[in-house]
Each structure stands twice: as C-alpha cells, then as structure tokens.
Amino acid sequence: MLGLKMEKRAVPSPKTEIGVSVFSICIALLVGSVLIWVQGFNPLHVYSEMFSAGFGSLSAFAMTVTKAIPLLLISVGLTLAFKAGAWNIGAPGQMIVGAIAGTGIALFLPFDLPPLAHVILISITGFAAGAGLAAVCAFLNSKIGLDMVISTLMMNYVAFKLLQYLVFGPWQIPGARFPYSAEFPTTAQLPTIPGTRIHYPTLVIGIIAASLIYMLVKRTKLGYETRVFGENPRAADYAGISKFKIIMLVMIISGGLAGLAGAGEIMGIHHMLKLGVDGAGAIYAASYGYTAIIAAWLGRRSPPSAALAAFFVAGILVGSHRVQILGLPFAMVSVILGIILLGLIGGAILAEYKITLGRKER
Amino acid sequence: MTSETVIRKLSKILRRKKIFGSLVGLAIAIILLITLEQRGIKTGSFLNRTMVFATPLLLGTLGEIYAERSGVLNLGVEGVMSIGAATGVVGAFAAGAWLGTAVGMISGALLALLFAIVAIHFRGMQVPAGLGLFMLGLGLSGVIGIGYVGKSLPHYFTAAPIPVLKDIPIIGEFLFQHGPLVYLALVLVPIMWFILFKTRIGLNIRTVGNDPAAADSAGISVFRYRYLCVILGGALAGLAGCFLSLGGPIGWVEGMVGGRGWIVIALTIFALWTPQYALPGSLLFGGIYALQFELQGLGFSVYILGMMPYLVTLIALICVLIFWKRLGAPSALLRPYRRE
Numbered sequence: 001m002l003g004l005k006m007e008k009r010a011v012p013s014p015k016t017e018i019g020v021s022v023f024s025i026c027i028a029l030l031v032g033s034v035l036i037w038v039q040g041f042n043p044l045h046v047y048s049e050m051f052s053a054g055f056g057s058l059s060a061f062a063m064t065v066t067k068a069i070p071l072l073l074i075s076v077g078l079t080l081a082f083k084a085g086a087w088n089i090g091a092p093g094q095m096i097v098g099a100i101a102g103t104g105i106a107l108f109l110p111f112d113l114p115p116l117a118h119v120i121l122i123s124i125t126g127f128a129a130g131a132g133l134a135a136v137c138a139f140l141n142s143k144i145g146l147d148m149v150i151s152t153l154m155m156n157y158v159a160f161k162l163l164q165y166l167v168f169g170p171w172q173i174p175g176a177r178f179p180y181s182a183e184f185p186t187t188a189q190l191p192t193i194p195g196t197r198i199h200y201p202t203l204v205i206g207i208i209a210a211s212l213i214y215m216l217v218k219r220t221k222l223g224y225e226t227r228v229f230g231e232n233p234r235a236a237d238y239a240g241i242s243k244f245k246i247i248m249l250v251m252i253i254s255g256g257l258a259g260l261a262g263a264g265e266i267m268g269i270h271h272m273l274k275l276g277v278d279g280a281g282a283i284y285a286a287s288y289g290y291t292a293i294i295a296a297w298l299g300r301r302s303p304p305s306a307a308l309a310a311f312f313v314a315g316i317l318v319g320s321h322r323v324q325i326l327g328l329p330f331a332m333v334s335v336i337l338g339i340i341l342l343g344l345i346g347g348a349i350l351a352e353y354k355i356t357l358g359r360k361e362r
Numbered sequence: 363m364t365s366e367t368v369i370r371k372l373s374k375i376l377r378r379k380k381i382f383g384s385l386v387g388l389a390i391a392i393i394l395l396i397t398l399e400q401r402g403i404k405t406g407s408f409l410n411r412t413m414v415f416a417t418p419l420l421l422g423t424l425g426e427i428y429a430e431r432s433g434v435l436n437l438g439v440e441g442v443m444s445i446g447a448a449t450g451v452v453g454a455f456a457a458g459a460w461l462g463t464a465v466g467m468i469s470g471a472l473l474a475l476l477f478a479i480v481a482i483h484f485r486g487m488q489v490p491a492g493l494g495l496f497m498l499g500l501g502l503s504g505v506i507g508i509g510y511v512g513k514s515l516p517h518y519f520t521a522a523p524i525p526v527l528k529d530i531p532i533i534g535e536f537l538f539q540h541g542p543l544v545y546l547a548l549v550l551v552p553i554m555w556f557i558l559f560k561t562r563i564g565l566n567i568r569t570v571g572n573d574p575a576a577a578d579s580a581g582i583s584v585f586r587y588r589y590l591c592v593i594l595g596g597a598l599a600g601l602a603g604c605f606l607s608l609g610g611p612i613g614w615v616e617g618m619v620g621g622r623g624w625i626v627i628a629l630t631i632f633a634l635w636t637p638q639y640a641l642p643g644s645l646l647f648g649g650i651y652a653l654q655f656e657l658q659g660l661g662f663s664v665y666i667l668g669m670m671p672y673l674v675t676l677i678a679l680i681c682v683l684i685f686w687k688r689l690g691a692p693s694a695l696l697r698p699y700r701r702e
Contacts, residue, residue, distance in 0.1 A: 035505060087489050144683045146676075149437065149489060150628050154672040157621050161672075165665035284617065285500045290493075297490060331504025338441075338498030342476070345486035345494060 012351040017300055020350055024343025025298075028336045035335060041328060049326060050319030060318070062196035066269070068314035069199065070095070070261035070279065072206040074292035075299065075306045077254030080213050082301050084250040085230040090137060090152025091258040092278050092289025093159035094130035098259025099266045100163060101129035103171070103181055103273040106188035106266070118187040119201075123263050130259015131252040133159070138251035142244040148251075156289070160278070167273055181273035190268040199268025202261075209257055210303040217303075226250060258289060279317075285334045291317065294337050297344050313337070383685070387642065391649070403656050406535035411655060413536060413544060414609070416648025418443070418602040420547045422626035423633060423640040424554050425598030429474075431558065431635055432591035433571035433694040434481055436474065437492025439599050440623025441499020446470040446603025448503035451510050451614040454607075458517040463543070463604045470600020471593045473499055478592040482585055485698035496623070507614040515613045519543060519605075543605045548641075555637040567591060571692035574699040584699045599623070621672065628675045632682055634690055650674050 033043030054064050074091045081088040102122040113121065133155055140146040166172075167179040190199040217223035229236040229246045237243070265277055280287030295313045299306030320333035395405045422439055429436045436442075446466035454462030477495045480486040519541035527538040537548070558564035569577040570587045578584050602622075607614055625647060633639035654667045682689070 039505075089493065140680065144680065146679055146683055147631065150624070150631070150679065151676060153624050154628070154676050157624075157672040158669045161665045161668040164668070165663055168665065169663060285497045290497065293490070293493060294497075329505050329508045331501045331508070334497045334501025335505060336501075338494045338496070338501055341494030342480055342486075342491060342498065345491040346480035346484040348486060349484045 007353060009352055016351040020344060020347035021298055021300070024340050024347055027343045028339035031339050032332060032336045035332065036328065039328060041326065046323055046326065046328065050316070050323055053322030054315030054319040059196070062193070062198055063318050064311065064315045065203070066197045067279070067317050068311045069203050069206060069268070070265055070288045071292050071295050071310035071314050072307050073202070073209060073257045073261040073264070074288060075295035075310045076206065076210045076213055076303045077257035078292055078296040079299065079301045079303050079306045080217065080226070081250045081254040082296060083217060083230045084226045084246050085233065086138070086247055086250050087149045088134060088152055088251060088254050089149055089293070090134060090155050090255070091292055092280075092287045093152070093156035094133050094255040094258035095262035095289050096159040096163050096278050097133050098126035098130040098262030099273060099277045100166060101259070102126040102263035102266050106184045107182055113187060115187040119190060119267060122188055122267055123260060126259045126263025127256040128259070130262065131256035134251040134255020135248060138247045142247045163273070163275065163277070167275060171273060179275050184267070184271045188267060189271050190264070192268065197269055199264060202264035202268055205260070207307070210307050213253070214303040222249070261288065286317065286330070291337055294341050297341060384642070387646070394653075398656065401660070406532050408652055408656065409532065409536035410539060411652040412645060412648040413540060414648070415651035416644040417544045417547045418605045418622055419626060419629060419647050420551070420640055420644035421602035421605065422599045422623065423629040423644060424550055424637055425595035426626055426630045427633065427635050427637055427640060428554070428558070428567065428591045429595035430630055430695055431571045431692055432567050432588045433574060433692055433697065433699070434478070434588050434592050435488045435492065435696055436477055436495070436592055436595055437489060437627060438473070438477055438495025438499055439626045440619055440621070441496040442470045442473050442596050442599040443603035443606070443619045443623045444503040445473050445499045445506070446600030447607035447618055448507035448614055450600075450604035451515065451607045452506060454515055454517050455510065459519050459608050462517070462608055463601065466604035467597045467600040470603065471597040474592050474596020474599070478589050481698065482588050482592070485700060488696050504616060507616065510614045511616060513613055514611050515608065518608050518611055541609060543601070543609070551637055551641050558637060568692070571694055574694050578701065599626070625671060625675055628679055631689065632678055634686070635692065646678070647671060647674070
C-alpha cells in the first residue's frame, strides 16, 4: 500500500522549515480570502491591490521599506531574545518609551546641539530607555522568577498610557486640538532619501545590527552560550552559564533596539511625538512591536532571514492600509498575521520528520 | 490561658502566609472603603461596581486555571475574550442576549480548539502559538464587529436583584443586585473548586498537568483531558467577553477587552492555580478598576489612572513571588506531551 512515511530527523531540515513558512503564508492568505469573500469582495482583486500597494511601483516599494525599518530593528533584536528563550513581548512598550525619551531630548534640552550630535544623543537615549524597560523585566525574571511574558506585556500598557498622558497633557502644544507634541527642531530630524520617507541612517543601523547579532550568535562564545541556554536551560546551568547574564544581555539588546526603532520613527517620520508612533492603527495588535514577532518567527529566528521577513511583513502592512480604502476593515491584517504565526508554530513539527512517499509496511 | 500562649498562638496563625495575606488584604480594603466613604463615595455602590468589574476577570481566570492545570498555557485569552464579545453582540442582535452568550461561548471554544490543535497535536510552542491566537482573535473580532460599532443593543443583560437577599445592607448591593452572568460566575467558583480538587476528573486533570507520562500509563488520555480543558477555558473566556459586551446597552466597541485577557493570565498565577483564590484575586483587580473609576471623578488624570491595573498586576505578582517560594505551578506546563 502506498502512503506517507515519516521518519524522525536528528536536526530539523532547513528546506522543510522554509516550506513550512511558505505553507503558513498560503494558509493565511486562503483563510483571508474566505473572509474577504464573505464580506462581498473579490479576494483576487483585493490581494492584487494589496500586492501593488506594497511592492507594485517604486513609490510603493519606498513605502514598504519605510515601514520595514522599525520592523527590521525590532525583529532582529527579537531573534536574539527568542534564541535564548526569553519571551520579550514588550517591544511595543519599549518602542514607545524609546520615542518618549527621544522626544524629551529633542524638545527639552536646555542648550543647542549641532545636528549630528543631537541625532546621536536622541538615538542613544531611545536605546537606553528601551533597554532599561526590558532590563527591569529581565531582572525581575532572573531574580524572583516573574514571568517575562506578563511583565513585558504589562509594561506595554503602562508605556502606552504614559504616551497618552504626555500627548494629551503636559507635552501637547498649547491650544492645539490634536494629541501632538511640538515639532522637533531641524537638528533633531533625520535626512531621508529624496522623494521618499526612507530615513536611511536608521535603515543602515538596522542592517548593521542584523549583521552584528548574526556574528554574535554564530561566532562568539557568548552567542554559543545563548543558544545553549535557549535550547536547554538545565544543561546551561550545569555548564556554568549564568542565567542572569544571558537574560540581561538579550533583553537589553532586544529592548534597546526596539527603543532605537521608536527614536528612529520620531526623528525620521513624525518629527514629533504622537499617538501613532508605535505604528498601530485601530488595531493595537498591528503595531510594529507585535508584528515584529511574526517577522522574527517567519525568519526562523535568524537575523538575515528575519530582515527579509520584516520587509515582507511591512508589505502586508502597507497593503492593508490600501485595502482599507476599498472598504475592508484594517483588522484583516491582524487575522492574516495571526494565522501565519499559528501556522508556523503548528507546522514546525514537520521539519522534525523526513516525509517520503513510499510503500507502507504491513 | 496566659497572654503569652495567646501571643504564641496568634503568631503561629499569622505565620501561615495565606491567612496573614488575606488579613492584610482585608485590612487594606476596609481602610480604603472608609476613606472613600469619607470622600462621599458610598461603600455599597463601590462594592457593586467592584463585583461588575471583577466578573469578566473571574470567568476568564477560572477557565485559564483549568487549561493550565492540564499543562497548556493559553496566552490568547485576550483574543478569545475579544471574539466572544464580538460574536456575542452579533448573536444578541439576531436572537437576544442569552443566545448571543451561547454564540460567544461557542466561538470562544472554537478559537481555543484551533490553539489546542496547534499546541497539543502538533506539539507547537505554547507561548508564540498563544500570541498568534491573540492576534487572530483580535483581528477576527474587528472584522466581525465592524458592522456593529456604535449600534446600541436591542437586548442586553439587565440587573436581576435576588429577592430578600438584595435588602441586606452593603452585602445585598455587593452581591445580589446584578445581572445573571455575575451570579453564574459566583456559582462557578465552588463548582469548579469541587471538580478540580474533590473529584476523579479533577485528579486526572491535575495528573495530566503534573506528570503526563504517569497519567498515560495509568490509562488516562492526556490529549483528551488537555483538549477538554483548553476548550473549556476558551468557552469561559468567550463568556467573559460576552459579559463585557452584553452587560450594558453599548454593545461592541473596538478594543473593548482592553488588556483584561492579559490580566487573566497574571491572575491565574496570583490565584496559585486554584479556583477559590481566583475570587479574591478578581475582586482585588475589580476593586482597582472601580477605584480608577471613582478617582477619575475626583480629578485625577485618566491616563495615569489607566496604568493602575497593569502596575498593580506587576506589584501583586512580585509580592506573591517574594512571599511564596514555591507557587505550585503545574510541572508539565508548557511541555507538549508525546508518547515515547
């Protein structure tokens, strides 16, 4: 009798892993098309609109790259955290505090700074704020065992409320109706590629960060320890690898990169602090901090492919904004991304087996 | 009896952390209520509101306790509550509040079933799968609810005071002047405690969550218990969502769950995975929400007050972790089971 044969593999096959990624994207698009069809739209038309909005023209491409910048920074950091088994779900909050701290430097410094120094100081402050918030969670986790998923998540809400407080309260421009801070001085604004909103200095930093983290994980002792810790914390303990050190390190890097992404957004795009700084529209699960988790996972927790995945996810985000104009709810993006993640997790088991078509033994 | 023995006995009681903790909690609550009374906030109405805010947390936590006791952490409660709230509204428009609740519970259970398949059969990692469920649930509820935003409900749950009992001062207002779902939640606490700790089924659930291999060799179906517990958790989270959307005339609002699903995850730990502690835990957080409501009237910033539930969650968990060295989490939590 002919059937599928399954054999256990020692090491998950990379080919199957890519296959699983493609497979979960297909499933997500399929479920998405059913939802689109139920709402009375033609799925093919909607998807082609989405695709052309995300990748169809040079200006669409530029939009996607713009959105990919924060996603790249955050998801690359998250690949490291996830490698160590540190569930940093707090990127949205870390990004927001990065933006808030950066705004503080941009607007309220008592003295003037030359352009480059100002931008660098804002970036460092943003990084430090995000890293600080993540470090608190890492500290509580390794010292008293507070679950990191909960602590980082609670911080997201606290950070968002703080942002609301500032832009509706003390930092709002006097007399203005909108929840905006004052506009940044030109010294605190990043240059963009002419004709687009791509703030290329942040993009370059993102690419450098991706390569550095790749090197850290692959080539250094610290990276090796991180991988061991992530795969088997008990073995790591026997080998004398310090849990405190690893958790602190990966959380500071991933939190800091999220904070840097926040600082990049305010310097490069908004030139002010406002509510949409975390990239969330009506659906807060669509903010950069959450969607970056999908990019990190889609990229199989490896920086170079996470960078590619960040670009792809950015395309979906841009496309979903276009789809809104057609009359479909923006929440669709969250459905599609959620199914992609569930598919990736559920499909991971396939990479552990070698599946061949063969004669079944009786 | 000398005064010395009295002191010794008293200190012995106080050393039992659970009693000590509840005494401190009760004392703080009473001081708070007296202060509020002095500021012109009636204790009865404050407690009434506390119970209303506590109910969705209680329902969600009871369900999550069962899921985690069987060894599966479902992080997607926020998404499941959201889908329950949205589909509940759709159902209520079609066929009234009770049928809406049934629809909400069923869709919550179905969403949890999807998670269960990924986490149990496919042995997927529970944390990221739960996050996927959270995004899926939030997105789906947004898609389903889009036509109902801002529409007032034709049918919703109104208060059904219980005769006689409702006239007891303070207690009556606290417990007996609510809608039916509040009573349901309160009744579920002893029932779910009894099932989990006093019956064969409960013992099996706890065994599956602590030592699935032993359970399996004793002939208990690990998969079946895990599926049932996760689905039950989903149904109760859906019910919690329905309470939010059908408890008043407003109906569906985008983002109406507002982080309660995550507080449920924290409350499950805070309650030490036991239904009986879920009640005081939910009341504590219900009280925080109610306090937030009252302080708003006294001129505090809405946004700073909005941080309170989340900060209190962190502080409460930190306190629990410092005072209890061993929380008693199910040992096989987060570990998928496979037969070797």
